[in-house]
Amino acid sequence: SDEKLDLNDSKWEDIHVITGALKMFFRELPEPLFTYNHFNDFVNAIKQEPRQRAPAVKDLIKQLPKPNQDTMQVLFRHLKRVVENGEKNRMTYQSIAIVFGPTLLKPEKETGNIAVHTVYQNQIVELILLELNSIFGR
Secondary structure: OOOOOOOOOHHHOOHHHHHHHHHHHHHOOOOOOEOHHHHHHHHHHHOOOHHHHHHHHHHHHHHOOHHHHHHHHHHHHHHHHHHHOHHHHOOOHHHHHHHHHHHHEOOOOOOOOHHHHHHHHHHHHHHHHHOHHHHHOO
């Protein structure tokens, strides 16, 4: 919304509030950052032989709308910095993937495969974080 926020206000000091707001923003988008029509393609990409996963995911990201690609790049570069400060914040690639996977990537209609989807959602986010430079360049 157009609400003016003062990030120096003490209510924003708790990182969980900021992270929760970020997750809520992505969760409430009309369509996930990884669009519905590409969900199965991303899942199939992560199921490939390990060496083929990053190039397949990179190709799929290039098929997404440009605003999605740009937002994804900024978000994943930020999340990578969070992981790089893991000694202070205890966040790992896997923990970031668990937190953001289901928020950024989900099927349009939930099926009985929720647990299986969650595994793939997390693996896709973790792969992008690990292969950030090969997927988005420097």
